[in-house]
Amino acid sequence: KAGVTQTPRYLIKTRGQQVTLSCSPISGHRSVSWYQQTPGQGLQFLFEYFSETQRNKGNFPGRFSGRQFSNSRSEMNVSTLELGDSALYLCASSLERASSGNTIYFGEGSWLTVV
Amino acid sequence: QKEVEQDPGPLSVPEGAIVSLNCTYSNSAFQYFMWYRQYSRKGPELLMYTYSSGNKEDGRFTAQVDKSSKYISLFIRDSQPSDSATYLCAMSGTSGTYKYIFGTGTRLKVLA
Numbered sequence: 001k002a003g004v005t006q007t008p009r010y011l012i013k014t015r016g017q018q019v020t021l022s023c024s025p026i027s028g029h030r031s032v033s034w035y036q037q038t039p040g041q042g043l044q045f046l047f048e049y050f051s052e053t054q055r056n057k058g059n060f061p062g063r064f065s066g067r068q069f070s071n072s073r074s075e076m077n078v079s080t081l082e083l084g085d086s087a088l089y090l091c092a093s094s095l096e097r098a099s100s101g102n103t104i105y106f107g108e109g110s111w112l113t114v115v
Numbered sequence: 116q117k118e119v120e121q122d123p124g125p126l127s128v129p130e131g132a133i134v135s136l137n138c139t140y141s142n143s144a145f146q147y148f149m150w151y152r153q154y155s156r157k158g159p160e161l162l163m164y165t166y167s168s169g170n171k172e173d174g175r176f177t178a179q180v181d182k183s184s185k186y187i188s189l190f191i192r193d194s195q196p197s198d199s200a201t202y203l204c205a206m207s208g209t210s211g212t213y214k215y216i217f218g219t220g221t222r223l224k225v226l227a
Contacts, residue, residue: 045214105161
């Protein structure tokens with residue numbers, strides 16, 4: 001069974017640009033969550049999508065957005081990139097909503113460097 | 116105060132040692148407790164999953180939850196150099212709390 005697949009794995013962008021990251025969850029999983037990981041802040045929750053609807057959102061500015069498609073695949077977008085957006089962006093999938101006993105499984109992440 | 120506190124380490128131990136990794140938390144609504152292992156430049160992988168209080172063993176790994184003290188632990192017996200990684204604790208509540216809260220991770224180095 002294929003795991004969570006994230007693309008691209010590595011990318012470099014310039015300040016002010018925008019970026020779109022893609023995530024394909026484990027087959028049959030309906031929930032996709034996104035996290036930002038930095039050395040100083042650790043893993044921080046961005047948002048969760050379930051049945052194509054954003055169900056929960058972390059404390060990030062509106063420049064961070066996402067969506068989920070009918071096949072459960074998800075994308076996240078960061079507009080007007082800032083240097084501080086450099087991080088590892090992790091996607092996690094779970095069968096149902098990411099709580100109440102539903103474990104989440106992570107992809108390998110997308111390494112974003114903003115210069 | 117953060118909801119979940121975890122000593123960042125680094126923690127260096129000799130091969131074969133017993134390793135104890137810990138997290139404390141403040142939210143008594145947490146019911147599900149997980150440990151993830153993350154190798155450098157990789158995504159976290161699920162190691163252990165525990166519901167409520169008690170112990171759970173899987174091979175060389177034992178997860179322990181003490182809800183009365185709001186304290187969870189992961190023990191690694193007979194540690195190996197391949198165990199060198201960052202270990203993240205995570206916890207989640209019941210309905211109404213649809214997200215995991217993670218500790219910042221403890222970096223472990225097992226010396227051959």
